[in-house]
Amino acid sequence: MTFSRVVALAGGVGGAKLATGLQAALPPGALTVVVNTGDDFEHWGLTICPDLDTVIYNLAGIHNPATGWGRAHETGHVLQAMSELGGEDWFRLGDRDLALHLRRTEWLRQGISLSEVTDRLRRGFGIPSTVLPMCDEPVRTLVHTDEGDLPFQHYFVRRRCEPLLIDLSYVGAEEARVPDVVHEAIRAAQVIVFCPSNPYLSLDPILSVPSMRRLLRDARAWKIAVTPIVGGEAIKGPAAKMMREMGQMISPLTVVDHFADLLDAFVLDNADGVLHDAVQLPTLITDTIMADLESKRRLAQEVLDFVAGLDGSGNLPATPPDARLPASS
Amino acid sequence: MTFSRVVALAGGVGGAKLATGLQAALPPGALTVVVNTGDDFEHWGLTICPDLDTVIYNLAGIHNPATGWGRAHETGHVLQAMSELGGEDWFRLGDRDLALHLRRTEWLRQGISLSEVTDRLRRGFGIPSTVLPMCDEPVRTLVHTDEGDLPFQHYFVRRRCEPLLIDLSYVGAEEARVPDVVHEAIRAAQVIVFCPSNPYLSLDPILSVPSMRRLLRDARAWKIAVTPIVGGEAIKGPAAKMMREMGQMISPLTVVDHFADLLDAFVLDNADGVLHDAVQLPTLITDTIMADLESKRRLAQEVLDFVAGLDGSGNLPATPPDARLPASS
Numbered sequence: 001m002t003f004s005r006v007v008a009l010a011g012g013v014g015g016a017k018l019a020t021g022l023q024a025a026l027p028p029g030a031l032t033v034v035v036n037t038g039d040d041f042e043h044w045g046l047t048i049c050p051d052l053d054t055v056i057y058n059l060a061g062i063h064n065p066a067t068g069w070g071r072a073h074e075t076g077h078v079l080q081a082m083s084e085l086g087g088e089d090w091f092r093l094g095d096r097d098l099a100l101h102l103r104r105t106e107w108l109r110q111g112i113s114l115s116e117v118t119d120r121l122r123r124g125f126g127i128p129s130t131v132l133p134m135c136d137e138p139v140r141t142l143v144h145t146d147e148g149d150l151p152f153q154h155y156f157v158r159r160r161c162e163p164l165l166i167d168l169s170y171v172g173a174e175e176a177r178v179p180d181v182v183h184e185a186i187r188a189a190q191v192i193v194f195c196p197s198n199p200y201l202s203l204d205p206i207l208s209v210p211s212m213r214r215l216l217r218d219a220r221a222w223k224i225a226v227t228p229i230v231g232g233e234a235i236k237g238p239a240a241k242m243m244r245e246m247g248q249m250i251s252p253l254t255v256v257d258h259f260a261d262l263l264d265a266f267v268l269d270n271a272d273g274v275l276h277d278a279v280q281l282p283t284l285i286t287d288t289i290m291a292d293l294e295s296k297r298r299l300a301q302e303v304l305d306f307v308a309g310l311d312g313s314g315n316l317p318a319t320p321p322d323a324r325l326p327a328s329s
Numbered sequence: 330m331t332f333s334r335v336v337a338l339a340g341g342v343g344g345a346k347l348a349t350g351l352q353a354a355l356p357p358g359a360l361t362v363v364v365n366t367g368d369d370f371e372h373w374g375l376t377i378c379p380d381l382d383t384v385i386y387n388l389a390g391i392h393n394p395a396t397g398w399g400r401a402h403e404t405g406h407v408l409q410a411m412s413e414l415g416g417e418d419w420f421r422l423g424d425r426d427l428a429l430h431l432r433r434t435e436w437l438r439q440g441i442s443l444s445e446v447t448d449r450l451r452r453g454f455g456i457p458s459t460v461l462p463m464c465d466e467p468v469r470t471l472v473h474t475d476e477g478d479l480p481f482q483h484y485f486v487r488r489r490c491e492p493l494l495i496d497l498s499y500v501g502a503e504e505a506r507v508p509d510v511v512h513e514a515i516r517a518a519q520v521i522v523f524c525p526s527n528p529y530l531s532l533d534p535i536l537s538v539p540s541m542r543r544l545l546r547d548a549r550a551w552k553i554a555v556t557p558i559v560g561g562e563a564i565k566g567p568a569a570k571m572m573r574e575m576g577q578m579i580s581p582l583t584v585v586d587h588f589a590d591l592l593d594a595f596v597l598d599n600a601d602g603v604l605h606d607a608v609q610l611p612t613l614i615t616d617t618i619m620a621d622l623e624s625k626r627r628l629a630q631e632v633l634d635f636v637a638g639l640d641g642s643g644n645l646p647a648t649p650p651d652a653r654l655p656a657s658s
Contacts, residue, residue: 045435077404081428085453095424099410106374124414 001308004030007189007221011036011202012051013068013236014228015195016058018303019129021296022193023059025304028128032185033059036197037114037133038141038170038205041153043091044082046101047108050153051202052118052133053100060125061293068236071096090158115179130185134206135176141205142169152201161238165245168200170208178212186219191307194225196288198239199258200246216262222307224265226288226299227252231271235289253278265310267303282310330637333359336518336550340365340531341380342397342565343557344524345387347632348458350625351522352388354633357457361514362388365526366443366462367470367499367534370482372420373411375430376437379482380531381447381462382429389454390622397565400425419487444508459514463535464505470534471498481530490567494574497529499537507541515548520636523554525617527568528587529575545591551636553594555617555628556581560600564618582607594639596632611639 006026008019010033019033033055040049050069057063057071064070074094083089093101100121107117113136122131143155145163155161178186186192197203207213216223229252234240240250248254252272256263256279266281269288276283284306290296335355337348339362348362362384369378379398386392386400393399403423412418422430429450436446442465451460472484474492484490507515515521526532536542545552558581563569569579577583581601585592585608595610598617605612613635619625 044431045438046431071410075404075406075424077424078407078427078431081400081425082431085428085432085450087428087432095404095406096410098407098427099414099416102373102375102407102411103414103416109374121414 002027003190003304003308005185005188006031006191006193006304007185008033008193008195009197009203009206010034010051010055010195011197012039012054015051015197015202016055016063016068017290017296018193018195018226018300019055020058020061020293021290021298021300022304023127023129024293024297025300029130031129032189033129033131034134034182034185034206035118035131036202036205037135038139038201038208039152039156040138040140041151043153044087044093046098046105048091048093048101049104049114049118049133052131053097055131056100056118056122056125056127059122059127059129059131062125070094091153113179115181130181132179132182132185134178134182134212135209136179137172137176139170139172139176139205139208141201142171144168156201156238161241165242167246168204170205173205173208174210176209178209178215183215186215186221189219189221191304192216192219192221192223193303194223194259194263196226196228196235198228198234198237198242199255200239200242201237203259213262222264222310223262224267224284224303224307225255225259225263226267226303227255227269227272229255229272230269230288251275256281265307267306282306331356332519332633332637334514334517335360335520335522335633336514337362337522337524338526338532338535339363339380339384339524340526341368341383344380344526344531345384345392345397346619346625347522347524347555347629348384349387349390349622350619350627350629351633352456352458353622353626354629358459360458361518362458362460363463363511363514363535364447364460365531365534366464367468367530367537368481368485369467369469370480372482373416373422375427375434377420377422377430378433378443378447378462381460382426384460385429385447385451385454385456388451388456388458388460391454399423420482442508444510459510461508461511461514463507463511463541464538465508466501466505468499468501468505468534468537470530471500473497485530485567490570494571496575497533499534502534502537503539505538507538507544512544515544515550518548518550520633521545521548521550521552522632523552523588523592525555525557525564527557527563527566527571528584529568529571530566532588542591551593551639552591553596553613553632553636554584554588554592555596555632556584556598556601558584558601559598559617580604585610594636596635611635 022031035055036051054069064072104117114133141152143150144167147163243250266279267284273285351360364384365380383398393401443462470481472479473496476492572579595608596613602614615631
């Protein structure tokens with residue numbers, strides 16, 4: 001079957017890759033990506049939303065394939081001049097990238113919501129999918145470390161995740177609310193994909209928005225997570241290091257446990273096939289490494305096909321997605 | 330004699346050239362440039378101060394010698410990306426130039442005055458002279474034309490000065506005040522140079538700040554203007570066109586008349602030597618075209634030497650500059 005309403009929950013590079021695959025596998029307009037904004041910060045007087053930008057650049061096909069974030073064919077002339085002027089130069093903003101931050105910041109200052117700003121930007125880049133921030137209010141991930149509390153980008157970029165992680169908090173989350181457009185997308189979704197993003201840094205901030213967790217749990221969609229841990233390591237980023245420092249097993253099972261009440265199904269990498277029984281959810285075992293557009297599309301298609309083949313057995317929702325849509329939608 | 334306290338009143342390119350010459354001719358720190366901010370505007374959510382920037386880039390020696398404004402070795406990658414995003418692209422901001430606008434805007438938003446921001450910037454560029462805006466409050470030149478009222482940059486850049494000029498006003502001037510640092514520099518000045526800038530677009534906005542005209546008239550300095558009109562044409566920009574449209578003679582004499590009560594002396598170009606008697610002020614006749622650093626320095630030195638050679642005759646102040654300083658300074 002072909003799904004027409006799929007929601008992906010995503011952080012940065014890993015989430016953007018699978019979202020790109022889903023966009024390629026689905027009919028135009030079928031995908032809505034709900035994106036972490038806990039990484040957002042103010043820099044050079046501009047509001048920077050790294051995960052939203054990574055998702056947008058990937059969906060537009062103009063991302064830097066070497067890094068996964070930022071734009072292809074990028075230059076750093078503003079950064080160089082800023083550095084010479086004594087400005088902050090530890091966060092490497094590219095010239096072409098900067099246009100997006102300028103445009104977003106100007107709109108936000110005019111009182112336009114981040115949801116609307118993001119929609120204008122994705123349309124500006126000709127992206128057929130809907131891209132939405134997890135909320136319009138600022139939520140900022142704060143990293144509690146052995147060196148004290150660090151704002152996310154200071155931990156992640158400036159200190160390269162070197163301090164020992166103790167805990168995380170999502171400052172401002174209690175004041176945030178799920179935007180109506182996100183609410184509607186999740187309520188109407190046939191499938192909700194938890195992308196292979198960092199559970200603590202990318203997906204937990206999304207879940208920290210009040211009522212988001214219940215909204216997801218109550219959604220009549222098939223909910224499936226793709227493991228960000230393969231063969232005892234994170235595919236990218238500090239997820240494994242963070243699990244170790246928090247006393248967790250570096251394993252896909254830690255991810256399954258983490259989102260336990262929210263998931264109907266799981267995707268393991270071939271490298272971890274032996275964990276199949278331990279997952280205790282319907283599990284797809286496949287190659288989860290996404291190296292190019294074809295492998296992104298292939299993984300997305302496999303995930304969608306796997307969900308389409310699920311029936312009402314086990315702990316899955318009792319009825320297939322289409323029958324489970326609210327009558328009003 | 331060597332002057333140690335010289336003030337230059339400047340707009341953009343022409344003023345920046347003579348200011349650069351004065352900086353080269355004077356001891357380090359002797360020059361204060363008071364700059365027009367009537368051209369300032371908001372663009373891409375940033376506060377752009379074109380004349381301040383032109384003066385800063387010229388004094389720092391990093392200006393684009395081909396245009397006189399902007400930076401040398403400049404690129405336009407942000408502009409290109411902004412254009413592709415549907416943003417405004419008629420004002421051609423360069424990448425390196427943008428760092429300055431970002432830095433300034435961030436500081437202004439923090440509540441730091443434009444005077445202080447400008448001082449930080451000129452120090453950041455290693456400029457030995459003081460550079461000051463005419464005021465800290467926003468004053469915006471509005472151009473009344475046969476096509477209606479146009480904000481300055483829309484008239485100047487977007488419409489290339491094509492509409493017929495009727496009149497000018499300096500919106501916000503009545504709310505502005507002369508910054509203390511400008512007040513002190515003018516009070517202490519031995520020489521005040523009216524640079525060869527557009528009288529209507531560059532120098533009149535400075536004079537529109539309440540009490541500025543009286544402050545200049547009462548200053549115990551030698552006040553000398555360098556003609557922006559040579560051989561019946563403006564050296565650069567629309568001054569001649571504007572004179573014609575306002576029914577004025579395209580002549581250095583129009584400039585002399587315009588600033589009559591403020592000037593002690595005048596500088597004519599060799600091309601207009603025949604006007605010497607008509608000026609009715611002590612007049613230096615020389616080559617006023619500034620093509621390179623040496624010609625800027627040479628003209629500045631000639632202006633300073635001419636002033637140094639003036640005595641108390643005619644309509645000049647009765648005593649030489651040093652004797653005329655207030656006892657308190």
